[in-house]
Amino acid sequence: MSDRKKNRRKKSMNQKGDAAVGQAEDEENADFIIVSFTGQTWHFEAQSLEDRDSWVSAIESQILASLQSCESGRNKARRSSQSEAVALQAIRNAKGNHLCVDCEAPNPTWASLNLGALICIECSGIHRNLGTHLSRVRSLDLDDWPGELTQVLAAIGNHMANNIWESCTQGRTKPTPTATREERESWIRAKYEQRAFVPPLQPSPGPQLPDDGMPVWMLSAVTERDLPRLLLLLAHSTKERINAPLTGDASPPHSALHAACQLGDAVMTQLLVWYGIDVKAKDSQGQSAMKMARKTGSKGCIDILLQHGCPNETSPTTATPVLSRRSSTASLGRTSSRKRVS
Template sequence: DGVANGDGISSKLNGNSIGSKIDTPNVKKRHRRAKSGGLKNVGDGDDSDGYEFMIVSLENKQWHFEAGDSQERDEWINAIEQQILNSLQGNEINKSNKRSTPSDPAGMQAIRTIRGNNSCADCGAPNPDWASINLGTIVCIECSGIHRNLGTHLSRVRSLDLDEWPPDLVRVMMSIGNGIANSVWENSLKNRTKPGPTSPRDEKEKWIRAKYEAKEFLPPPPYLDIALNQQLIDALVREDIRNIILVLGHSRAEDINCPYSKDDGRTALHIAAALGNVVYVQLLLWYNANVKVVDHEGRNALWYARSSGSTECVELLMNNGCPEHPTLPRRRGSSAQAGKNDVFEKLPASVI
């Protein structure tokens, strides 16, 4: 949300906002937009000393910078990062000023009071004001930049102060928080030392990538002899948010979209919708749950959401492309009843 475009960044860099660093004579500011062939490699005929870096936008525009030495390079990086941050904040403030219905301050304060949310989930910096909504964590501004570099398939970053917060996202954040999330993602640190607020950025990035990308500190699934899709459904039925996060951390899309058994074609998304729990539905969608999958009786998640009476789940599923399905539910035969697992006996009768 709120990405400063390349032209905006480029124009600000040519102004006075970064100070005297702009006039440094030893820095060659080659703002070369990448063509299809990509950027030129270091040392291919120019007089570069090798102290180079690039800015890559979300639209894959690229700018190549060279500096005379490592200190000058680091000064440039710090200055440009600060300018990009200022541009992001400026864009978001302008957008927020135009809103007729800003985010509920009470909801934002409630998120901040969840266990562990008084400090950054990744480095412990006090009073963080950025969130990773799919992880359910609060992080500081520096760690939020690292999270953005992970990609939205791992972390979806949003500002507590600058972005809009629909009620369903607030509920996700209220259901998790840094305490629960870190009990999963930092369960087994293997004698690794967690970075602190003043640790260098590269140390924080190594930690965050090891934590969420390589999943080095993730504990084993709750049960080693039960399929992940069955464990996920069991955690949903029991409303065990910690185990839901843990199993999702181990799961691939095929696990999440796998039916419970050969006799019961319901997937985790069907069960979450049947429970009418918008938090679970949203988490599953972020983890690539397929809204078009139907169960053994031809019913999709939208049918289950409507049966549960949850308008929030219905709207969320429809907004994510869950189709209206013409197949009417059929009465389950004795063979299906015989294959029913006791985990579903804990569901409401309307779900069965």
């Protein structure tokens, strides 16, 4: 279609005796724009119209090949689509999940896995910039969702998350759905990076709790199946505090991860692993968390441990599954005299 328009324009210009100007204009616009399904654009300028058309043809072929590959995988995905749809609806139904956890925009479609919260697309970009050690971002609509991930999101939800991350806002105003990117970023970085609104571990003034106590407190929270308390401890933690060595009478029989696997609690197991607990640590009897999970028969805990490098004594470890993108439509269009590839 673009070639026909180009020829018609040249013909019209030649009839007016202005062929040289028409050719110059075409050569001047030998460029094209690639547009992603999220609206991002990349502008490229070719050396000639022929080069431009060759590039567009090659890109178009790759889009077609990608869509055909997605189509072949779609049949397999359909078999599990119903159960996944039920799991995703459970996430959407979690308390507070009808609004973005950070700006309260309605119907958020993105998630922060380790925070257990739903976020809107505007806030999701800022979460990605925080780094995966603070926020692991996934799309409800575009990504596949293994069972252990949906369990975490359904168990926590925005209400529970904000009871921790926004407990003490100190009078600071929360951004609205119409907030600028700068306003959102200032709030989100203060909330998760600086942990400015997280309540203290102890309500009354007193001496600061020692770092090496964190493993004991986490073990207690897991043993008592107290998820909000565990989330608060994790919000105050670093990888070093979670794995602080204990000696003497204060040393627990095993780690919080051992306890979570012994209980078969995939949610707590996944959270502890995301926040950096040592999956290879042995308890006082020389047993690994994997051995605990196998005794319990918890496939969810076993899968999580294998995905994050815990040694498997009975079979080779499996690769960490990749959350694949679902297929999206693609099209070729043209704006003015530029080619636009989506």
